[in-house]
Structures are given as C-alpha cells and as structure tokens.
Amino acid sequence: MSGTAVVVMGVSGCGKSTVGKACAEALGWDFVDGDDFHSDASIAKMRAGEPLTDSDRAEWLHRLSELLADAHAEHRQLFLPCSALRRAYREQLRSAHPGLRFVFLSLTQDDSLARVSQRHGHFFAPALVASQFATLEAPANEDGVLTVDAMLPVETLVDQVSTWLNRA
Ligand SMILES: Nc1ncnc2c1ncn2[C@@H]1O[C@H](COP(=O)(O)OP(=O)(O)OP(=O)(O)O)[C@@H](O)[C@H]1O
Numbered sequence: 498m499s500g501t502a503v504v505v506m507g508v509s510g511c512g513k514s515t516v517g518k519a520c521a522e523a524l525g526w527d528f529v530d531g532d533d534f535h536s537d538a539s540i541a542k543m544r545a546g547e548p549l550t551d552s553d554r555a556e557w558l559h560r561l562s563e564l565l566a567d568a569h570a571e572h573r574q575l576f577l578p579c580s581a582l583r584r585a586y587r588e589q590l591r592s593a594h595p596g597l598r599f600v601f602l603s604l605t606q607d608d609s610l611a612r613v614s615q616r617h618g619h620f621f622a623p624a625l626v627a628s629q630f631a632t633l634e635a636p637a638n639e640d641g642v643l644t645v646d647a648m649l650p651v652e653t654l655v656d657q658v659s660t661w662l663n664r665a
Pocket residue numbers: 507508509510511512513514515516532578580612613615616621647648649650651654
C-alpha cells in the first residue's frame with residue numbers, strides 16, 4: 498500500500514476528520530486536514546453561513562492537489578479529509594494523484610444537521626447543511642471508492658476501511 502492516499506469525503510458533519518484521524522492512527526499513516534487549506538475568506542464565509550462557490554473552492558482544491566502530488570511523489574501514505582462534493586472536484590484531485598482512493602461517509606441531511614448543530618468551536622454554520630446536500634454528487638460508479646454508513650461507530654468504520662485497503 499506504499500504511496501496510497503485516501504480522501505475521506507462527504508458533507509459537513511459526516512465524520513471526515515474523526516474517521517480520517519482514527520484510520521490514520523490505526524494504520525500508522527499520515528493525516529492532513531483539508532480544512533486547514535481553506536483561505537481566511539472562505540472560512541469567514543462559512544462562519545457567516547454563506548456557501549462556498551466553485552471559484553471559492555478552486556484555489557483550495559489546487560492547494561490540495563499540490564499536496565497530493567507531493568504525497569504521490571514521496572510515496573507517502575495519507576488520509577486527507579476533504580468534502581470533494583462534486584465529481585469534477587474529485588477528478589481534479591485524481592489527476593494530481595494516480596490511483597487516489599475515496600472513502601465516502603454517507604448520512605442523511607437530518608443526521609448531518611444534528612451533528613453539526615451539536616458540535617462546538619467549529620467554523621461551519623449549521624445553516625449551510627442544506628447547501629452541502631444540494632451540491633453533493635455522490636460518487637456512484639467511480640473507481641476506487643468505498644461508501645460507508647457514517648452513523649456506524651468509528652471503530653467499525655476503521656475496520657471497514659482497513660479491510661478494503663488490505664484487499665486492494
Ligand atoms: N461515527 C461517528 N459516530 C458518532 N459520532 C461521530 C462519528 N463521526 C463523527 N462524529 C461526531 O460528529 C461530529 C462531526 O464530525 P467531524 O467533525 O469529524 O465531521 P467532518 O465531516 O469532518 O465535518 P466538517 O466537514 O464540517 O469539518 C463530531 O462531533 C464528531 O465527534
């Protein structure tokens with residue numbers, strides 16, 4: 498699995514950071530949080546309850562693509578949480594890292610809203626959850642994708658991801 502990178506994707510509150518971090522710890526891989534690559538302007542927008550546009554996301558995805566290209570060149574094993582809501586965003590990331598994999602954490606809008614509303618100290622405004630679902634293009638029929646139920650316990654999700662990676 499040398500050089501494997503996994504983008505943990507899905508709408509806000511699906512558990513990308515939690516599950517990505519737990520998988521990285523369990524497997525001894527690197528963890529880099531995609532949210533750390535947003536511009537200050539994008540963070541301010543999300544805090545204010547304003548959805549990001551394609552052009553807001555373009556620069557962010559460009560930075561993440563550079564990170565993935567470096568990881569590929571260095572044969573780094575990496576978990577990277579990134580919403581990657583649209584297929585075009587995923588294609589952009591794939592073009593930076595051949596063989597890039599995605600774990601899609603799937604959950605309902607009600608469950609996402611409940612999680613985002615209960616979470617404290619995070620910039621993401623709960624009012625934005627609906628727009629996340631409006632933007633989401635689920636990664637059906639795409640190669641290298643594992644879809645999992647985001648409401649399962651974290652340990653179960655780590656097991657599912659590890660089994661999938663070991664099978665490849
Ligand atoms: N499998 C799970 N079971 C129970 N609670 C979970 C699970 N996954 C995440 N959570 C909780 O749900 C909330 C959202 O999780 P997290 O911040 O990891 O989501 P996220 O997808 O990274 O969100 P964002 O994209 O908004 O940063 C947190 O309070 C976290 O503790």
